[in-house]
Amino acid sequence: MITIKEVAKRANVSSATVSRMLNDSGYVSEEARERILKVIEETGYVPSENAKSLRTKKTKVIGVILPKLGSETTSRMVNGLDRVLAAEGYQLLLANTNLSAEKEIEFLKLLKSRDVEGIILSATNTSEQLVEEIQKLKIPFVVVGQDMPDTPSVVFNEIMATQDMIEYLIEKGHEKVAFIGVSESDRAVGLLRKKGYLAAMEKHGLPIEEHWIQTAFFDVESGYQAMKNMIEESAQRPTAVFAVTDRLAIGAMNYIKEAGLRIPEDMALTGVGASELSQYVTPSLTTVDFQYNKAGQEAANLILSLINQKNIPTSKIVLDYGLVKKDSV
Amino acid sequence: MITIKEVAKRANVSSATVSRMLNDSGYVSEEARERILKVIEETGYVPSENAKSLRTKKTKVIGVILPKLGSETTSRMVNGLDRVLAAEGYQLLLANTNLSAEKEIEFLKLLKSRDVEGIILSATNTSEQLVEEIQKLKIPFVVVGQDMPDTPSVVFNEIMATQDMIEYLIEKGHEKVAFIGVSESDRAVGLLRKKGYLAAMEKHGLPIEEHWIQTAFFDVESGYQAMKNMIEESAQRPTAVFAVTDRLAIGAMNYIKEAGLRIPEDMALTGVGASELSQYVTPSLTTVDFQYNKAGQEAANLILSLINQKNIPTSKIVLDYGLVKKDSV
């Protein structure tokens, strides 16, 4: 590896001059500049970011902690992050927890040790311990997807979105609306969406039968099972189902079709996420569009503000949503 | 930020002793060890990876250059990478080119400057200049998805897979088989898959009409258009279509349905990628499963071998594939 000293020697200047040239700090004569550029050209010299960071404390790296690599929502969010951060010369260092809560904390430390300038966490849970560890770090930090006390975050309007969708179903004449959710340990998806459902039903004075509320996992198969259970166990069959994710909805769709029911005539169905999948299943799925890409962009802007110590407009950003009305309702 | 010196001072030892303790190198007395651990516990000291890297030249970071964040194939590949590399304590530094060829080269330098221990490139094109730059770098390097001269790579058996699928269609009685491809500047997807198609048709002595070969882009809409053009312009309507990606196939599917043709009775359809989407469209899509996750894992293993200077078994790994036979044929 060729170093700044080597470049300096060959260009007959001191390393300070080379550094000044590279960073446009201080005076450098035209002759010196050209000699240095020539040497750099010849040698293919690239300054060590490592040495630079050690001295300046700026790494131009943002750590991103993700619950799962490769889900569509995550990908879109990371895409949004990258769009904004790349423009500012930042790169992303990935940390994939594979849904393990301990790893979240472990990675927090790992990222700190790498002197990342900021950390963005796409959380599924929000344990006490995690929040504590974050406060300790004293590194610009943003959570996306979950509301975390005293922490800048980008969240979705889960309750309102769910409520809106349920009310859309009600408008369409449905009174027996069922719900396929997930564990409430995922506050955003499990707890808040259920709250939205309950609120809407309550508001319209609609009763809910016990088996209309099912709890599933995050995969398609699980949505299928939940739907099966619901239909087999309910005294009265619902006429519409709200599933908390598109995947669950598609699992449910599979069962509904299999059971010989028509969508939407016998059973209306809605999901959440506006996944690509949702547009191409038959019938196309009515779903909530949560703008994950935008969430990533907002999170990126937030972390940039924090890094640059700008006055932060709001430390909680609540993102808008839209109902994507398709053929399944 | 608390440093090793600070820890040393508080524990009443020298920084060398702290370092020895942390790295289990050399002797450290039980008393000293405990004092140091206590200080670390109290202060939350985390060693600076930056300083460490500067001295040792080991960063435990692998750079990953991707053509596009958030596509399903990419996600799966990155997932495979991460699985293997995380186990060895490596982290991934992302560089997203957004399909720009100049950026590929730019990022190569950027990653070098960050002293990554290896670079994995998921390429779409393989320009001369890129290959040259890579040779210059002298950093362990692996390409995945494209065959690159004199470079360790993980590739898919594009030709064979395509040929197999076409022959499967032929076995099923199809003689008029059409092809929706992409630009040949993408060697793997554009050129090789077309070769496989042509080879299979030739082998079985089947003629190909001009309009049966369409060239599209990578999105669903483009598949729709290609299918539309084909049906409107062909003298003889084909009875089967091979699309080089699932997305294109799904676009084509939309048009076929819209045109009032039945799948597979009037028109059989196949894709490539075994995307999640392919399983849930109606009818479910027959497709080629290319094991992108495995590709990531193999690439990771390859780069680890290169880093550790182990004897490299083969510098070209050709991955297996499978035909996923579903309802669209």
Next chain:
DNA sequence: GCCGTATGTGTAATCGATTACACAAAGTTC
């Protein structure tokens, strides 16, 4: 009691950049 080895610790150089400070030469101002 002497010598060789094992144990334990500290001093200081080093990695490759940035940057405060010092200094010199040339140009400006009055």
Next chain:
DNA sequence: GAACTTTGTGTAATCGATTACACATACGGC
């Protein structure tokens, strides 16, 4: 032409770790 200012450059300290080397003490064996 004295006093500043501007331009240009070099010396050396610094960031926070690792590690070669030196040195001290303890413990064996004979």
